[in-house]
Amino acid sequence: MSKILVTGASGQVGRALAAWSAGCEEDFILVSRDTLDITDAGQVARFLEEHPVKAIINCAAYTAVDAAEDHPVEAEKINSHAVAILAEASKAYGLKLVHISTDYVFDGQKNSPYLETDPVAPLGVYGRTKWEGEAAMRAINPPQSVIIRTSWVYGLHGNNFVKTMLKLGKERDTLQVVDDQVGTPTNAADLAAAILRIVPQSDHDGVRTYHYTNEGVCSWYDFAKAVMEYGKLPCKVIPVPSSEYPTKAKRPKFSVLSKQAFKRDFKTDIPYWRDSLRECLEGVG
Numbered sequence: 475m476s477k478i479l480v481t482g483a484s485g486q487v488g489r490a491l492a493a494w495s496a497g498c499e500e501d502f503i504l505v506s507r508d509t510l511d512i513t514d515a516g517q518v519a520r521f522l523e524e525h526p527v528k529a530i531i532n533c534a535a536y537t538a539v540d541a542a543e544d545h546p547v548e549a550e551k552i553n554s555h556a557v558a559i560l561a562e563a564s565k566a567y568g569l570k571l572v573h574i575s576t577d578y579v580f581d582g583q584k585n586s587p588y589l590e591t592d593p594v595a596p597l598g599v600y601g602r603t604k605w606e607g608e609a610a611m612r613a614i615n616p617p618q619s620v621i622i623r624t625s626w627v628y629g630l631h632g633n634n635f636v637k638t639m640l641k642l643g644k645e646r647d648t649l650q651v652v653d654d655q656v657g658t659p660t661n662a663a664d665l666a667a668a669i670l671r672i673v674p675q676s677d678h679d680g681v682r683t684y685h686y687t688n689e690g691v692c693s694w695y696d697f698a699k700a701v702m703e704y705g706k707l708p709c710k711v712i713p714v715p716s717s718e719y720p721t722k723a724k725r726p727k728f729s730v731l732s733k734q735a736f737k738r739d740f741k742t743d744i745p746y747w748r749d750s751l752r753e754c755l756e757g758v759g
């Protein structure tokens with residue numbers, strides 16, 4: 475029976491998909507980099523020759539936003555070139571490719587939610603290489619494929635802002651967090667469920683783009699405060715402007731994504747970010 479291949483399966487979204495796949499009727503092949511390095515076209519082709527795959531969900535990426543500024547070649551290799559490899563392979567074998575992209579393709583100058591059709595203008599290497607990956611996939615145009623852009627993903631596995639806040643919240647009495655960058659957190663489990671809704675969709679040719687995040691809007695400061703509250707940590711969070719928390723890579727000031735297209739096409743509601751965060755942190759504190 476044909477299976478759904480998940481690449482980058484040891485990352486946080488990959489692990490969330492693995493958790494969902496357990497209760498799913500579909501068969502999955504979950505592979506991490508040591509089994510399938512997606513930057514190696516020969517390896518990808520051999521893997522697809524040897525395994526009965528009908529769709530690929532690509533969760534592999536270079537996601538260290540600041541480190542990418544110093545390692546652009548490595549980021550390009552995984553976020554751009556490897557996406558082209560997967561797209562070519564998907565086209566050659568007639569497979570659907572679901573690829574994940576980011577709010578960091580936008581520059582944050584808008585003040586209403588970004589639509590899938592809005593122009594991109596990434597501020598850093600991570601966003602640029604993710605955009606180049608999207609562009610390569612659209613140019614190759616594998617059948618019935620989807621780019622799903624999301625933002626501020628967290629879960630209890632892997633590296634993410636929530637895990638960082640829980641760690642720092644245990645170590646410190648106060649923490650400064652920027653309040654002039656606004657977006658929407660996304661629980662990796664909710665994202666995994668959204669991706670699994672997309673996989674069977676077959677009403678289009680070529681590549682379609684969707685935005686998917688949790689509902690609502692907040693700053694990183696609001697997000698951090700909520701982590702302390704639901705994680706039952708006494709740490710006081712202090713709002714600061716980005717100028718007081720300098721980072722190697724510039725982040726968008728506003729990166730809220732419109733989810734209207736996803737909600738329309740999949741006729742579904744999306745959980746509010748606070749509800750998903752509370753649920754994720756239940757029992758953690």
Ligand SMILES: NC(=O)C1=CN([C@@H]2O[C@H](COP(=O)(O)OP(=O)(O)OC[C@H]3O[C@@H](n4cnc5c(N)ncnc54)[C@H](OP(=O)(O)O)[C@@H]3O)[C@@H](O)[C@H]2O)C=CC1
Pocket residue numbers: 481482483484485486487488506507510511512513532533534535536537552556574575576577604623624625626627628632633634
């Ligand atoms: N995290 C976030 O906030 C957001 C993430 N996204 C996108 O979602 C997707 C998943 O992100 P997330 O799960 O958070 O990322 P993680 O960094 O948690 O996981 C990425 C995974 O990719 C693997 N990987 C890296 N290079 C290769 C390679 N050459 N071949 C195979 N696997 C490789 C990594 O393996 P290893 O550990 O061995 O390096 C890691 O397991 C990415 O496309 C990301 O850009 C979009 C918006 C927000």
Ligand SMILES: Cc1cn([C@H]2C[C@H](O)[C@@H](COP(=O)(O)OP(=O)(O)O[C@H]3O[C@@H](C)C(=O)[C@@H](O)[C@H]3O)O2)c(=O)[nH]c1=O
Pocket residue numbers: 537538539540576577578624625626627634635638649650651652655694719721725
């Ligand atoms: C740890 C920390 C961060 N910050 C700021 C820095 C930054 O502006 C913001 C977010 O911090 P991080 O570096 O943890 O998050 P960052 O790596 O920028 O997260 C991004 O990751 C990539 C993969 C994505 O695709 C994006 O959607 C987004 O989730 O919070 C503080 O103000 N105080 C702190 O103590």
